[in-house]
Amino acid sequence: MTKLTISPVTRIEGHLKIEVDMEGGKVVDAKSSGTMYRGIENILRGRDPRDASQITQRICGVCPTAHGTASVRCLENAFKVKPPTNGRIIRNLIFGSDYLMSHILHFYHLVALDYVKGPDTQPFIPRYEGDYRLDPKTNQVAVGQYLQALDIKQKCHQMVALFGGKAPITYGMVAGGATEIPSLDKIVSLKWRLKEIQEFIDGTYLPTVYLVAGAYKDLFGVGVGCKNFVSFGAFPLDDDEKTFLIKPGSYTQGKDLPLDQTQIREYVKYSNYDDSTTGLHPSKGKTVWVPEKKGAYSYVKAPRYRELPHEGGPLARMWVTNPVLSKNANKFLGVDSSKEIRFRDLGDKAFSILGRIAARAEECKLVADAMDKWIDQLKPGAPSWTKVEIPKEAEGFGLTEAPRGALGHWISIKDQKIDNYQVVAATIWNASPRDDKGKRGPIEEALVGTPVPDIKNPFNIVRVVRSFDP
Numbered sequence: 001m002t003k004l005t006i007s008p009v010t011r012i013e014g015h016l017k018i019e020v021d022m023e024g025g026k027v028v029d030a031k032s033s034g035t036m037y038r039g040i041e042n043i044l045r046g047r048d049p050r051d052a053s054q055i056t057q058r059i060c061g062v063c064p065t066a067h068g069t070a071s072v073r074c075l076e077n078a079f080k081v082k083p084p085t086n087g088r089i090i091r092n093l094i095f096g097s098d099y100l101m102s103h104i105l106h107f108y109h110l111v112a113l114d115y116v117k118g119p120d121t122q123p124f125i126p127r128y129e130g131d132y133r134l135d136p137k138t139n140q141v142a143v144g145q146y147l148q149a150l151d152i153k154q155k156c157h158q159m160v161a162l163f164g165g166k167a168p169i170t171y172g173m174v175a176g177g178a179t180e181i182p183s184l185d186k187i188v189s190l191k192w193r194l195k196e197i198q199e200f201i202d203g204t205y206l207p208t209v210y211l212v213a214g215a216y217k218d219l220f221g222v223g224v225g226c227k228n229f230v231s232f233g234a235f236p237l238d239d240d241e242k243t244f245l246i247k248p249g250s251y252t253q254g255k256d257l258p259l260d261q262t263q264i265r266e267y268v269k270y271s272n273y274d275d276s277t278t279g280l281h282p283s284k285g286k287t288v289w290v291p292e293k294k295g296a297y298s299y300v301k302a303p304r305y306r307e308l309p310h311e312g313g314p315l316a317r318m319w320v321t322n323p324v325l326s327k328n329a330n331k332f333l334g335v336d337s338s339k340e341i342r343f344r345d346l347g348d349k350a351f352s353i354l355g356r357i358a359a360r361a362e363e364c365k366l367v368a369d370a371m372d373k374w375i376d377q378l379k380p381g382a383p384s385w386t387k388v389e390i391p392k393e394a395e396g397f398g399l400t401e402a403p404r405g406a407l408g409h410w411i412s413i414k415d416q417k418i419d420n421y422q423v424v425a426a427t428i429w430n431a432s433p434r435d436d437k438g439k440r441g442p443i444e445e446a447l448v449g450t451p452v453p454d455i456k457n458p459f460n461i462v463r464v465v466r467s468f469d470p
Contacts, residue, residue: 004455007463008035010324011110012470013062015252016431018443019463022452027461030440030447032431034300037272042289044421049390049413050175051073052421056168056409059425065098066402066426067409068173074409075175078396079388085239086384087177089374092235093118093190094164094172095400096371100197100402101156103364104205106469108149111357114303114463115212116142128457134214142212143202152200157191162186177385180379180445191375201324201361209361210332216293223464225446226309228252229316230429232408234401235370245370246363246401247321252306256320261399261408264424267302267435270295271391278436283397283410285422287321303424303433304442312405312429313420314359315350318343323366329358345411353460357469390416402426404469430468443468 007017017033025300036199040059042051053071055063069091076082083091116139117132118124124143157167163180164170172179180186213220233248257406263329266285268278273296274288290296304310322342343362349355394413401407405426412420432441440448443465450460 002451002455004458004461004462007033009470010467011113011464013060014093014427014470016180016465016470018447018461018465019453020447022455023253025451025453026163027447027450027452029109029442031297032300032433032441032443033298034431035298037289037291037299039287039289041421041423044418047410047418048420049416052409052411052418053174054169054171056423058248060402060424062100062167063098063402063404064169065164065173066400066407067423068170069095070146070398070402070407070409072149072173072175072398073400074396074398074411075388076396078394078411078413079175079391081386081388082239082241082381083177084383084386085377085381086182087237087388088239089324089377090163090178090180090182090384091173092374093371094160094170094302094375096235096367097156098167098402099367100201100364101153101160103360104149104153104156106355106360106403107205107209109147109153110469111466112142112146112212114459114466116146116350118146127400129461130156130454130457131459134212138211142208146206148204150234152197155197159190159193161191171402175389177383177386178286181382181384182380183354184380185384187253187375187380192253194368194371194375198372201365201368204341206326206328206361206365209358213332213358217351218352219351219460219463220355222347222450222460223356223446223467224351224449225442226253226440227254227303227351227365228308228310229319230259230305230312230406231308231317231320232261232399232401232406234317235367238256245367246317248399250318251316251319252309252310253307261397262371263303263306264408265307266424267304268296269302269436270297271301272296273301282408282422282424283412284296285410286420287422298433300428300434302417304435304439309432309439309442309445310429311468312426313356314363314403315356315459316402316405318349318363323362325362326365329362348391353463353467360469383392393418405429425470427470431470443470
């Protein structure tokens with residue numbers, strides 16, 4: 001048996017170590033280790049509850065807007081308030097802009113270099129060598145898109161800042177709605193930026209994803225994972241939150257089930273936290289750090305839904321929501337362009353490295369097209385915020401979908417201060433270690449069976465990991 005450690009895994013957000021055991025040129029076991037302790041939950045205790053939506057945005061440098069969204073939803077649930085229509089739409093637009101930025105960033109600046117060979121200069125090196133398959137002309141076009149995508153990503157951040165105040169950390173989302181009352185000039189400014197981004201998604205991003213997929217078709221059979229998916233839902237389409245663009249729900253052991261957040265538990269047998277906190281629902285969770293714990297190998301807890309590991313992220317959301325796909329997918333699958341195909345029509349191809357990448361690209365179009373409609377629903381000059389009062393005692397939770405997966409915040413308030421605050425961050429679902437029953441986390445499970453022809457260039461290992469966008 002051969003052991004291989006990759007630490008840190010580069011071109012991801014955060015600090016991740018991957019250890020694999022290999023036999024016969026394939027991975028037979030894997031460990032995913034988060035190597036940094038943050039402790040934001042403990043920082044929040046004793047503070048004004050309204051501070052949470054700003055402080056929790058510091059959890060992640062790539063998707064702070066997701067934490068801001070989950071936090072204000074958590075506070076509103078505790079305060080028993082809902083934002084007015086303008087507030088709901090503005091928050092969708094801020095969050096949607098962040099989604100577009102994140103998905104474009106993931107493909108072009110974090111993942112594409114596993115498939116497109118850049119020049120021998122920074123930022124294209126260092127890298128593993130050996131498995132590049134695009135012809136020189138196609139490869140060069142894709143390299144050029146790397147720089148184009150930087151400009152598009154910047155415009156996404158500009159859209160975040162139009163109503164959010166700044167990016168990447170936003171001030172525009174608060175408990176009760178949004179701080180900005182929409183004006184006609186900002187609506188127009190957002191609209192023309194979005195149009196350029198939509199043209200890039202439709203004419204460049206999606207076609208390139210499927211072009212790359214065509215050259216690496218064998219990777220549709222690599223990185224399968226646990227085949228359980230969870231989505232908390234995102235982008236409410238009505239003020240009573242009866243419908244969402246991204247549907248809440250789960251796909252558990254082959255069955256579609258409604259979402260029940262009470263079925264979440266966090267396990268810590270193999271995590272650097274006190275064993276007395278294992279198996280708790282997040283509303284009762286504790287963050288008790290034990291850095292030298294025997295047998296632990298990760299600072300990430302192991303969240304489980306219905307006692308099983310569940311994958312989160314674009315693949316999970318697209319499988320649960322099952323939207324109509326772009327015509328690029330029709331062309332790739334050889335299906336008549338006049339026929340409507342949905343995500344689940346990909347079949348087993350979806351459960352793979354490239355299935356996750358395709359899901360992210362298709363979701364990017366889904367969100368961009370929805371944003372185009374939301375902009376037209378804004379009412380210039382109408383209120384975007386509802387006054388809130390902090391209760392003396394209350395509990396609440398806020399669920400949403402970060403670009404990387406299911407994200408939940410839970411709060412307990414006593415004497416108008418935060419008594420307990422717990423976060424189940426998006427990547428924790430996927431990068432989790434084994435749970436108390438020894439069940440691998442989704443990334444660990446997806447790595448099992450991965451072919452590694454050359455141990456000095458473990459392309460496929462990092463391809464599997466980065467497909468989750470940890």
